[in-house]
Structures are given as C-alpha cells and as structure tokens.
Amino acid sequence: MKRQTADVKSKTITHRFILLADLHLSDRTDTAAYHALQWAVDRVNRDRPDFLAVGGDVTTFGAAGATARFLGAIHRVEVPVLFTPGNAELRRPEALSLLKDLLTPERRHALRGDLLVLLPDTSAGALPAGERAWLDRVVSEHSAVERRVVITHYPVDKLDRESRAWMGQWLSRHRVELLAAGHIHSHRTRRVDGCPEVVCRGLDPDKASGDLPGLSLFESERPGAWSERFIPWSPAIRLLPADLPDGISPVGWSIHGDPVKAAGETLAFGLSCLELRPRDLDFSRKALLEALRRLRDRGPLYLSYHLPNLAWAPGEGRIVGEDALRENLACALELGVDHLTVHVPHAPAWEMERRGDGGFRPTALYGAFEEACGRLFRGPVSAGVRVAVENIHNPSDTPMDSPRREFATRIDEYLRWIDAVARRLGPNAAVGAHLDVGHARNNGGDLDNLQPLGDWYARLGRRILGYHIHQVDMDPETRRLSNHREIPALFSPRISYAGFLWAWATHQITRGPLFVEVREDEARRRTAGLFKRLFEHAHRIREAAELPDRPEG
Numbered sequence: 001m002k003r004q005t006a007d008v009k010s011k012t013i014t015h016r017f018i019l020l021a022d023l024h025l026s027d028r029t030d031t032a033a034y035h036a037l038q039w040a041v042d043r044v045n046r047d048r049p050d051f052l053a054v055g056g057d058v059t060t061f062g063a064a065g066a067t068a069r070f071l072g073a074i075h076r077v078e079v080p081v082l083f084t085p086g087n088a089e090l091r092r093p094e095a096l097s098l099l100k101d102l103l104t105p106e107r108r109h110a111l112r113g114d115l116l117v118l119l120p121d122t123s124a125g126a127l128p129a130g131e132r133a134w135l136d137r138v139v140s141e142h143s144a145v146e147r148r149v150v151i152t153h154y155p156v157d158k159l160d161r162e163s164r165a166w167m168g169q170w171l172s173r174h175r176v177e178l179l180a181a182g183h184i185h186s187h188r189t190r191r192v193d194g195c196p197e198v199v200c201r202g203l204d205p206d207k208a209s210g211d212l213p214g215l216s217l218f219e220s221e222r223p224g225a226w227s228e229r230f231i232p233w234s235p236a237i238r239l240l241p242a243d244l245p246d247g248i249s250p251v252g253w254s255i256h257g258d259p260v261k262a263a264g265e266t267l268a269f270g271l272s273c274l275e276l277r278p279r280d281l282d283f284s285r286k287a288l289l290e291a292l293r294r295l296r297d298r299g300p301l302y303l304s305y306h307l308p309n310l311a312w313a314p315g316e317g318r319i320v321g322e323d324a325l326r327e328n329l330a331c332a333l334e335l336g337v338d339h340l341t342v343h344v345p346h347a348p349a350w351e352m353e354r355r356g357d358g359g360f361r362p363t364a365l366y367g368a369f370e371e372a373c374g375r376l377f378r379g380p381v382s383a384g385v386r387v388a389v390e391n392i393h394n395p396s397d398t399p400m401d402s403p404r405r406e407f408a409t410r411i412d413e414y415l416r417w418i419d420a421v422a423r424r425l426g427p428n429a430a431v432g433a434h435l436d437v438g439h440a441r442n443n444g445g446d447l448d449n450l451q452p453l454g455d456w457y458a459r460l461g462r463r464i465l466g467y468h469i470h471q472v473d474m475d476p477e478t479r480r481l482s483n484h485r486e487i488p489a490l491f492s493p494r495i496s497y498a499g500f501l502w503a504w505a506t507h508q509i510t511r512g513p514l515f516v517e518v519r520e521d522e523a524r525r526r527t528a529g530l531f532k533r534l535f536e537h538a539h540r541i542r543e544a545a546e547l548p549d550r551p552e553g
Helices: 032-047 064-074 093-098 129-141 161-173 259-269 285-298 322-335 364-382 411-425 437-441 446-450 453-463 498-505 521-536
Strands: 015-020 051-054 081-083 109-112 115-118 147-151 178-181 188-192 195-199 214-222 225-232 251-256 273-277 302-306 311-313 318-320 339-343 353-356 359-362 386-390 431-436 464-469 471-474 481-485 514-516
Touching: 015 032, 032 064, 032 214, 032 453, 032 498, 064 093, 115 129, 129 161, 161 188, 178 214, 195 225, 251 259, 251 302, 251 521, 259 273, 259 285, 259 521, 273 514, 285 322, 302 322, 318 364, 322 339, 322 364, 339 464, 359 364, 359 411, 364 386, 364 411, 386 411, 386 464, 411 431, 411 453, 431 437, 431 453, 437 453, 437 464, 437 471, 437 481, 453 464, 453 498, 514 521
Parallel strands: 015 051, 051 081, 115 147, 147 178, 178 195, 251 273, 251 514, 273 302, 302 339, 339 386, 386 431, 431 464, 464 514
Antiparallel strands: 015 214, 109 115, 188 195, 214 225, 311 318, 353 359, 471 481
16 A cells, blocks of 8 residues: 655644544434534534544444434534444444444544644544554554554543553654543543643433533644533523412422432422331321421412332232222322322333234233222212322333343333223323433333333323332442432432433423432432522523533633
8 A cells, every 4th residue: 555644834833623422312303413414514514623533432323324324424524524333333333333434534534734633533432453453563564653642432541451551652753642432421631751631421301411412622722722512502591480380390209218208308308399108007196297397388388298019929820919009199199199100110121022913912910010000099089189190110221121121121012001900090180201211211121212201201201190200329238239329419420310301391291200219318408409499590501501500711
C-alpha cells in the first residue's frame, strides 16, 4: 500500500468535533432517546463541526429496528461522520450488519489537516490484536502527521488488564493529544500515561448521570491543547398541573410499616399523597382514622393502600394470599382509599402463558388468578376506587428465556394482564398500571436493556395511575443491584429522571401520584424533599436546563 502523507502547514489550524455516545436507542420513535437523537442531529448541523464522532452504544440491544432508526437520523447529518461501536451493538447480530458502512476504514479514521483522528473498536471491552495492528499501521501511513486524537467506546480503565497496559504505552509513545470515550454514562477527566482522557456522559435521558444528557464539543486552537464544552439536551419542561384534584401536589411516599405513624409523618412533612402498606393489621384502626381525618382537614388527600400479593405455590398446587389480601382490602375500604396498589401475580411466566398459533394463550393458572381478581376487586371498582397493577422485577442475572423469569416482567405480558383484569371488572372499572420505575430498570439483566425505561413510559403512557420512584444501587453486602434506594439527585447513576420528566412534561405519561418508595427513613425523607422542592418551584422551570441538581458553571 502506498504510504499517505499529509502536507502539514506551519500555521495553526482550529479543530472542532462533536462526540455523540451512549444513546441506547430502542425500536420506538416516541421515546425521549429518539427525540434527543433528532435534536442532536439538528444541533450538529447548526454548529457545523469538522466532523461528528459517534462513540458507540447507539442502540440499547443491537436490534435491527433501532439500528435502522439511528441510521435514518445519521443520514441527515451534514458533516462527515466517524464511527466506532459499543458493547450494546454486540447484543444482537443485526446491528453490526446494518452498520457495516460506518465500520469501513474511512469511517474509523480521518486526516483533518495536521490532525489524525483514530476510532479503534473496543466494543468487547478489549483492544484485540487486529485493532492494535490497525492503529500501528494507520499511524505509520501518516507518519508526517504529529497530532493525534483517539475516540473509542471504553475508557482505558474499563478495558481488560492487557489492553489497558498496551493502550497506555501506545498513547504515550505516539504522544496522543486526547482520548475521548463513553460507556460509563458520567463525565470524567483524567490523564492516562500523560494523555488527557475525557469521558462523556452520553445522550441517554434515562442513564446519563450528573447532568442532563447531551453532546460534547471538543475544540483545539493549538497543538496539545483541547477544551470540551458540554451541550445539554434541554427540551421544554412544564411540570404542572398534575392529573390530580386541585390542591394536591403529586409528591408523596409509600411507607411499609406502621400506618398511624405514616399518616402523622405525612401531615408533618406537608405531603398530599400517601400510600399505606402495613406489615400486619395489628394497629389501632381508630387511631389511624383519626390521623387520616387530621390529614384531610388540612386539605385534599390522595390515599393509596398497597395490598399483599397473590402468588402461586407449586408445592401446594394452589394460589395463596387471597385471605390476607381480602382482610387488607376491607381495611383499605374502611379508610376511604382512592387507589389500591396490587402486584401482578407472583408466578413463573411459563406457568401463566404459552406461545401458540397467533400469539400467547393464557393457561388455566392465568384464568384462576383472573377469577380471583374479579372476586376481590369488583366491589371496590364499582365504588369508584382505582385498581393499579404494579410491575415486579426479576432477580439479578435472570436470562430472558429462564424458567425462573417472573410473569409480567415483559411489558407485553404486563399490558395483557392489565387488560385481562380490566375486562374481568367491567368497562367502567378504573384499572391501570402502577409503574415502579426501579423495578423496570432493575429487571434481571437482559430485560433491563431490551426494555429501556423510555419504552416503559411510551408503552404504558396514560394507562398509568401512579408511580413508585426510587433509585437502584449496588448492595455493599450482596454486590448485587438492589431497589428502594435514595434518589440523591435527579440525574443519578443507573436511573436518571431526565427521561421521566420529559415523558411527564409532554403528557406521554399520566401526571399521577409519585410515591417515593425508599425503605430507609431518612433517605426517604431526603428523596421526598427533593421532589417536593422540584414541584414547589415548578412555575420557574420552562426547559430542562432550568431543572435543579445541575452542576454550576
């Protein structure tokens, strides 16, 4: 191959490029991620950088539909596009096949005046021998070019040990001016063997942490000096009015424990939405009624009651939990609740539905659970009480095809079950979804990615009657993800509520009661305080850039 050389001029050349990474696009066009992508393309075309670098994880699961939608948007970009894949593109074979035109050598490196740009493939969490040889070859072919930038998916410290060592030495040996990466969904800067490394937080409205999702604009006016400017996605945000009676702020909490104490604490904290979840019925009904009277005397109250579960007991060959649910239901109706929260049946998915010609067919067990719901809830719904069916989650490391996968942890199953309960209870029954955001995010592994939060919001939409909100975090003892953790900020790791607030502001989802379901008391109060302040200052917020919890400067 004939060696290519560059005519490097002595005058300074200004370089500008935009990095887009970690979008995690699904097949749908009605999600925050899809709208963020359209905004990003428009922003690139407006700012006219030298090129757009795409740093991988453009899809959430490597599906053909999502990849095609990404390519459709990228075809609108009016500047050169360089590309390197991320680990999400490896989850299904369709993505890399459809992305083949972006994986050609001319899309993975470019010569821009006195600057050589290289985009090695680290999508498998390593830098394979072939990629190392490719880097050496391209640098050798452009040996007269002294300025170099590397853009890839994985930051150096997230590569395997051997790749980390090799990359560090290579960056130092070739005096690379900048390494830009993604993958970790948060912003970070550091030096790797003397080379500045900048990690962008990415464009995913449900995962970008520390701030809004967005793009990173890199500029250099002289060799060895690069600056980064974050460009946030800032759609219009209007949080009020809520879809609740006048005088009721949507912020509340769900307290698992003493209901009398819960009602008193709700009054003291100034909340108008309360969900009770007694551990047992050994409490003073009179004291609870008095505590609720004081709450209602203060102003309008939206009251929910979280009922016990119905579950399949295979060892006994029967459904268990109906007696306890019936007793709690009687208590809830005596209290004058507006809303009943009940989990989907606890049973393996394969026991509830079987795939057949034309789709899924309910089993006899499915019918038995449906009949139980009819017996239990026909009276309450005829009295105007809402029945909100809550999604549950799978344990960590549960494959999609596992016989242990819980029923209705797939969105399609969940919606079919809600439809079945609604049909059983009659056309005028107020039956819908109670979306637990943490359960949707922490759903066993594969389903977390196959069903991103944006898909839950889009598919459940206005059928949602209420929410459980909390954060998902690593349990220090089990080293597994656990639910019901504090939300320290709107844009926290694992669940960013930027996507949720977009869906809320656009009325894609119901503006219903937001029950903070954080188990530790002080953490619950801090989380409720965060959202209470958000809605108290909602009149000041016109776009996402005006939301609280954003970094200063």
